[in-house]
Every structure is written in C-alpha cells, then in structure tokens.
Amino acid sequence: MRFFGAFHAGQAETPAGRYDLSKGQNPMTRRDTLSLAALPLLHGAAQAQTPATARVVTTTHAAARLHSYISAASAAHVTAHVIEGPSGLVLVDGGWTPEAGRDIRALVESLGKPLQAVLLSHFHPDHWAGLTAARYPEVLAGATTAALMQQAGPAMAAAQPQPVNVPRIAVQAPGAVRLAGVDLVIAYVADTEAPEIMTVEIPGAATVIVQDIFYNRVHAYVSRQLDTWIEVLRGLQGRGEVTFLVGHGEPATAREIPRLIAYLEAVRPLVAAATPDRAAIVAEMVRRFPDYAAPELLALSLSHMPPG
Ligand SMILES: [Zn+2]
Numbered sequence: 001m002r003f004f005g006a007f008h009a010g011q012a013e014t015p016a017g018r019y020d021l022s023k024g025q026n027p028m029t030r031r032d033t034l035s036l037a038a039l040p041l042l043h044g045a046a047q048a049q050t051p052a053t054a055r056v057v058t059t060t061h062a063a064a065r066l067h068s069y070i071s072a073a074s075a076a077h078v079t080a081h082v083i084e085g086p087s088g089l090v091l092v093d094g095g096w097t098p099e100a101g102r103d104i105r106a107l108v109e110s111l112g113k114p115l116q117a118v119l120l121s122h123f124h125p126d127h128w129a130g131l132t133a134a135r136y137p138e139v140l141a142g143a144t145t146a147a148l149m150q151q152a153g154p155a156m157a158a159a160q161p162q163p164v165n166v167p168r169i170a171v172q173a174p175g176a177v178r179l180a181g182v183d184l185v186i187a188y189v190a191d192t193e194a195p196e197i198m199t200v201e202i203p204g205a206a207t208v209i210v211q212d213i214f215y216n217r218v219h220a221y222v223s224r225q226l227d228t229w230i231e232v233l234r235g236l237q238g239r240g241e242v243t244f245l246v247g248h249g250e251p252a253t254a255r256e257i258p259r260l261i262a263y264l265e266a267v268r269p270l271v272a273a274a275t276p277d278r279a280a281i282v283a284e285m286v287r288r289f290p291d292y293a294a295p296e297l298l299a300l301s302l303s304h305m306p307p308g
Contacts, residue, residue: 054100056107057251059243063204064182068245069107071100076294077218077249078126080104081209083202085180088116092200092209093247094131094139098162101133108134116180119172121211121247122194123148124221125156125164132165140172142188144196172198189213192229193221193247209245210236215263216249216256217291219298224305226268233257233264249293263289267298271305278302 052073059066065084070077075096082104083090089111095104108115120128120141128149131139141149146169153166174186185201193212200209212221213232223229236244237257244252266288270281282299286292 054103059205059207059251061202061205061207064180064202066202066205066207066245067107067111068251069095069100069104070250071095071097073293075100076126076297079211079245079247079249080127080130081245082107082111083180083182083184083200084111084113085182088114088180090116090179090182090184091118091136092245093121093127093211094118094129094134094136094167096126096129098130098133101130104130105134113180118167119186119198119200120145120149120167120169121199121209122197123152123156124194124212125160127211127247128167129157129160129164131167132163137168138170139167141169142174142196142198143171144188144190145169145194145198146171148195189232190228191225192232193223193225205243206241207243207245208236208239210247211245212247214244214246214252214257215260216246216252217259218248218293219285219289219295220248220260220263220267221297221301222264222267222271222305223301224271226264226271230261230264233261248297263292271302274307276302276305 054072055070057068057070067082067084069080071079078096078100080091080093080095080100083092089108091104091108095101118131118136118139120139123145128139149166149169157164157166172186174188176183176185178184182202183204185203187199187201189197189199197211197213199211199213213229213236237254239254242253246252267281267285270276270284278299281302282295285298286295
C-alpha cells in the first residue's frame with residue numbers, strides 16, 4: 001500500500017500514483033481541489049457529519065482563535081489546526097496531500113502573523129506529507145515520533161504518490177509552554193492509534209487538540225493496541241466540558257466518545273484473529289457504521305497489521 005509505505009516490511013505494495021483512500025480517484029486531479037478562498041468557513045459551529053469537501057472551522061476564545069482545516073473525504077478528513085495567539089501562530093500537523101498542504105499554508109498566510117512553531121502529533125504521513133507543499137523548515141514532535149520518523153520517514157515519503165520531503169524534527173519536551181502568546185500544555189500519549197501521539201491543551205480556550213486518539217465519524221486506522229486506546233478515551237471522557245480537536249473529522253466533545261469506543265469495541269474481536277479476513281471486517285464495519293467516512297483507512301490499517 002502506498003500510504004504508510006514500507007514501515008511494516010513484507011506488505012503487498014500497490015502500483016504507485018494513487019492515494020489509497022481515493023478509491024480510484026486521485027485527489028490530485030479531483031475538481032474539489034480548492035484554493036483557500038473557496039473553502040467554506042464556518043465560525044463556532046460543529047456539525048454532525050463532515051461535508052465531502054475541505055473546509056476550515058474557526059472558533060474565537062479570549063486566549064486564542066483556533067482554526068481547524070478539515071480535508072476532503074478523499075483524504076479521510078485528516079485535519080490540521082492553527083492556534084492564533086496575540087503574537088503569532090502555532091500549526092499542529094501539516095495535512096496529507098499537496099493540495100491540503102497548500103491550503104494550510106494559505107490559511108497560515110491569510111492570518112498575517114508570524115508562524116512561531118509547527119508541531120507534529122505523530123508519525124503517520126497523512127499528518128506530515130502536506131508540509132512539503134507548505135515548506136516548513138522544522139517541526140517539533142515527541143521523542144518516540146522523532147525516532148520513528150528517522151527510522152521510517154524516508155520509506156514512507158518514497159511511498160507517497162507525489163514527491164514528499166521528510167520534515168526535519170526537533171524534540172519537544174512535554175509540559176507547559178507559551179507559544180505565540182498562548183499558554184499551552186503539551187503531553188504525550190502512548191499506544192493508541194500510533195505508538196505516541198502528542199496532545200496540545202489550550203486551557204484558555206477549554207480545548208484539547210488530541211489528533212488521532214479521536215476519530216469523529218471517520219473509519220479508524222486500527223492497531224492491536226485497542227485496549228489501551230479505549231482506556232485513554234475513557235480518561236478523556238472525564239475531562240468535562242472541553243472541545244476536542246480531532247485528527248479526522250469535525251471538532252467534537254466528550255459526548256461523541258462513546259460512539260468511538262463502540263466502534264473500537266466492535267472491531268476488536270474482528271481483528272483478534274491471527275489472520276483477519278480484511279474484506280469481511282471492512283464490510284461488517286461499514287454495515288454497522290454506515291455514516292462513517294473513509295472505510296479505506298480501516299482497510300489500509302488491516303493490510304498493515306502484523307499477524308497476531
Ligand atoms: Zn491520521
């Protein structure tokens with residue numbers, strides 16, 4: 001498969017030139033390739049189902065404005081977020097496709113403030129391949145993510161359908177940090193959708209950027225770490241009235257967590273088999289969660305899952 005590339009050795013590879021999620025439609029040539037000006041901008045609202053095309057959701061708080069770029073369905077609604085503080089901007093993740101990367105750069109430039117840091121939540125390329133189009137010189141990530149990028153970054157980059165640079169990574173320590181005039185709390189969560197995922201809390205906006213710990217009505221990239229993942233989600237449920245900016249789909253609240261736990265609990269016995277029947281699992285999950293986008297992402301994760 002061309003998405004996460006050769007990180008798991010011995011996987012079957014499809015011919016180059018397509019994003020797996022496009023299901024025969026290369027996003028490069030799709031008509032929903034948008035300039036930022038064409039993106040629908042929604043202020044302060046979340047909606048139940050993500051529209052098929054890319055858009056930006058902006059919310060305004062005393063401490064910061066938060067801009068969430070939500071990719072098109074053809075790119076699994078992968079997100080990037082801009083934290084706009086009084087003195088600058090912080091970008092979290094860089095999108096997947098060159099179009100998303102350019103949209104995100106246009107969003108950053110449209111805000112007219114200096115970009116002070118780029119944070120990378122985890123090592124999966126749907127969150128950093130788009131940085132190539134945006135040409136950010138260096139990104140900050142956790143120590144595990146930095147090591148994974150060093151180990152697997154070039155193979156993942158080579159597996160993308162368009163030329164992609166592996167970003168230069170510097171390690172960001174966890175804890176409280178003030179960036180762009182905004183107080184943030186950075187933490188690292190182990191063994192959920194990826195070996196390590198950075199979370200960024202913005203206490204002044206009652207918001208936590210949790211990226212791929214949280215999929216909102218999008219089929220998940222599953223692993224064999226489902227027990228830990230569910231445990232982490234139960235912990236997030238106790239966070240009270242906060243907004244979660246998620247890695248795939250619309251901003252969410254704790255009210256959406258039971259649905260994601262139900263999804264992971266439904267897929268858990270299906271992937272427990274030593275050699276799971278991938279097509280049957282995807283068909284069953286699509287049947288049970290008919291309104292979820294991007295079943296190709298689930299299929300892709302099953303193709304990458306090592307034998308149990
Ligand atoms: Zn992702």
